Amino acid sequence: MSKNGKVALVTGGGQGIGRAIALRLAKDGFAVAVVDYNGETAKKVAEEINHAGGKAIAQLADVSNREQVFAAVEAATKQLGGFDVIVNNAGIAPTTLIEDITPEIVDKVYNINVKGVIWGIQAAVKAFKSLGHGGKIINASSQAGHVGNPELAIYSSSKFAVRGLTQTAARDLASLGITVNAYCPGIVKTPMWEEIDRQVSAAAGQPVGYGTKEFAKNITLKRLSEPEDVAACVSYLAGPDSDYMTGQALLIDGGMVFN
Ligand SMILES: NC(=O)C1=CN([C@@H]2O[C@H](COP(=O)(O)OP(=O)(O)OC[C@H]3O[C@@H](n4cnc5c(N)ncnc54)[C@H](O)[C@@H]3O)[C@@H](O)[C@H]2O)C=CC1
Numbered sequence: 604m605s606k607n608g609k610v611a612l613v614t615g616g617g618q619g620i621g622r623a624i625a626l627r628l629a630k631d632g633f634a635v636a637v638v639d640y641n642g643e644t645a646k647k648v649a650e651e652i653n654h655a656g657g658k659a660i661a662q663l664a665d666v667s668n669r670e671q672v673f674a675a676v677e678a679a680t681k682q683l684g685g686f687d688v689i690v691n692n693a694g695i696a697p698t699t700l701i702e703d704i705t706p707e708i709v710d711k712v713y714n715i716n717v718k719g720v721i722w723g724i725q726a727a728v729k730a731f732k733s734l735g736h737g738g739k740i741i742n743a744s745s746q747a748g749h750v751g752n753p754e755l756a757i758y759s760s761s762k763f764a765v766r767g768l769t770q771t772a773a774r775d776l777a778s779l780g781i782t783v784n785a786y787c788p789g790i791v792k793t794p795m796w797e798e799i800d801r802q803v804s805a806a807a808g809q810p811v812g813y814g815t816k817e818f819a820k821n822i823t824l825k826r827l828s829e830p831e832d833v834a835a836c837v838s839y840l841a842g843p844d845s846d847y848m849t850g851q852a853l854l855i856d857g858g859m860v861f862n
């Protein structure tokens with residue numbers, strides 16, 4: 604049994620923001636299922652939680668595969684003794700100049716960033732219903748889901764889609780006692796951001812770090828965010844203090860986007 608008696612599942616939990624969320628939710632008292640298509644990193648994060656006195660399991664699943672997502676939620680429910688929160692965090696962000704976009708890249712990004720969230724929502728609803736209680740669904744959008752980001756057309760549009768899904772699911776699932784919210788980080792220091800910086804800088808013929816400077820110009824708080832900044836917000840969305848919040852897409856971007 605976890606310290607707060609609750610179970611959370613985090614997709615893309617093997618590194619970056621997902622790892623920070625898994626560690627934070629474990630600290631908050633959740634038993635955590637760390638799900639990733641990289642089995643090694645998921646295992647490492649679960650071990651880190653267990654060594655620190657928490658309770659975690661690692662699960663291998665590709666969120667673009669509906670059956671694997673349902674299987675992960677079912678296994679988490681059985682092995683951890685319940686199911687209360689899903690964090691649909693896994694995502695990819697290749698840069699996509701408009702004229703170079705191919706059907707393959709659209710499918711790849713949408714299969715993970717959009718369909719992966721849909722499968723996560725469906726699998727969580729099935730688990731909550733079978734357990735006879737409500738729950739919390741938390742989705743990864745982005746500041747790029749509030750404003751179109753240069754050179755990230757497909758990624759940005761996928762994150763707008765996540766906001767749309769979040770609002771609609773919040774309305775559709777409220778009667779089941781399920782809340783649905785999204786978090787919308789700005790630039791977070793993770794391997795994903797490092798890769799975007801490399802691609803944007805190279806496309807501009809500039810050294811690594813140029814992309815970061817360009818994107819970061821408008822951050823009011825004048826610093827990039829840490830994965831832990833995002834995890835703190837997700838901790839709130841996963842806990843009881845957000846019980847009266849649903850359909851929201853919280854910006855955690857240091858003031859990059861005011862709306
Ligand atoms: N880093 C940033 O600046 C921002 C990130 N985000 C979003 O936050 C989420 C996490 O991003 P980061 O931690 O930065 O990314 P990351 O690339 O550093 O880590 C992503 C994790 O997800 C896993 N993953 C990717 N595709 C998967 C799939 N199909 N099935 C299972 N696991 C999969 C990867 O193996 C990795 O462990 C993403 O949805 C991203 O779009 C949003 C705003 C800003």
Ligand SMILES: CC(=O)C(C)=O
Nearest residue numbers: 696745746747789790
């Ligand atoms: C990768 C991403 O979502 C950014 C920069 O907001």
